[in-house]
Amino acid sequence: MISNTFGWIGRKTIRFFAHVTNISYLGWDILYWIFVGPWVGRPLRWRNVIQEMDDLGARSFPLIGTMSVSLGTVIIVIIGPQFQAFGIPDYVPELVTVFLVRELSPLLTGVVLAGRVGSMVTARLGTMVTDDEVLALEVMAIEPVEYLMVPKFIATVVMLPCLTILADLIGMTTSLIIATFGLDLPFQSYLDGVLGACTLTDVTFSLFKSVIFGIVIILVSCYQGVNTEGGAEEVGSATMVSVVTCTISVILLNGFMTIMFYL
């Protein structure tokens, strides 16, 4: 029983590191096509990048917007009255800003994109693999990593920080409106509090986290997609594994980076 358990843990650990190694190789391959490709006659496909930015990023805006409005409302509604009761309403904007900018906006934007990008990219690539479309690219002397994955990589890594900034702005604007009209906090002092609390370090840290989330999400999604074998059922399984892996990775990485930042 014990040896079985250790065996199971050992196998899972080996498989985990094999996946991490393969994902790293895929990452290097993508970086090669971004930074070296244009010098060896393979310019970046900006038209495809913009199309992917629209597909993977801009179309996520309604979801991110709704989430941010809800987030800004919930935080101010919970924190505001408590701080007012303790007679320290001046700390409300600072706390809301730190929560939103440093933690909640990058984390939740990452989680939302993990679901949306993870499912979309893995399902698309997985279907292309099972329908022999990726093989068709290879036999036409077209590099699948360069043609399919590089535009998705650039689009995700650029759009996730952009969406995080939008989430910050929408969340803080919502909290400002609720604080002013719902909790009777003075507009000007709340705004000054928000602007005073929002430091460059916070914004930089938030964007740094978003970029890391974007890299992890797109690499995991592409990896799961191109390693799909079989048919519709396997594409579904790969998509599910991709979304779960991306979401867990974003949550764990967020915790790790926040601890490192505060320590």
Place this chain on the structure above:
Amino acid sequence: MIRVQGLSKTFGNLKVLDDLSLTCSKGEITAIIGGSGGGKSTFLKMLVGAVKPDSGEIWVDGSPIHALEDLALNDVRRKMGVLFQQAALFKSITVAENVALPLVENTDLDESVVAIIVKMKLDQVGLSDFDQYLPSQLSSGMQRLVGLARAIALDPKIVLYDAPTAGLDPIAASAISKLIKDLNQVLGITSILVTHDIMGAVEIADHMALMYQGRILHQGSPEELLASPEPSVRQFMHGDPDGPIQFRKSREEYEKALFEEAQ
């Protein structure tokens, strides 16, 4: 033109190719026939370098496919076209864009020249009126014709066909067979055809090879194979379920396997 020597490939415990040797002459149509799961499609993938053999050599137009790295392999791939069993067209782009893809990616031709070539290729397969259709709007026979137009877009010296007539109605199947013959006669394209359609292959092939359990059992002209007294060749050419080529276990073997399983 194409020479394969001692090719072997194993997936897990399954030996797919077993010391396979075959030579395909320039300008000829070579048809490889054999049962399902006999390794024919794997063999085609090896010819384009998409699957590496465990041992053996593949020479295509003087280049050692088995030993080439990606860049050199792509140079050889540009001389080849492949028609996949399910056409493997890109579903999100139009017929014209599908046919244009190898030209756009592998040449510096002007857009207007590409458009003319695409029209010519679609004319050759009789689908010039369908250039703005999406692949999903076409029948499977028409999709395969588009796949053929894409396969010949770069005017390849060699075209590989993976079961081009499988699952098609007799008229569509004979239209594709006729096109393969025409391309061979008019353009001098060397063709390798993997098929279960014995009569279709007999009509158009210059040379036929019967593949069974990863080996070439017999080869020769279609007339030689049809007239062969060899029981295995006769069985396959005449579609007889009983004979030396076993498609299922005999009653004795089945009983023995059951008995062993019970023990």
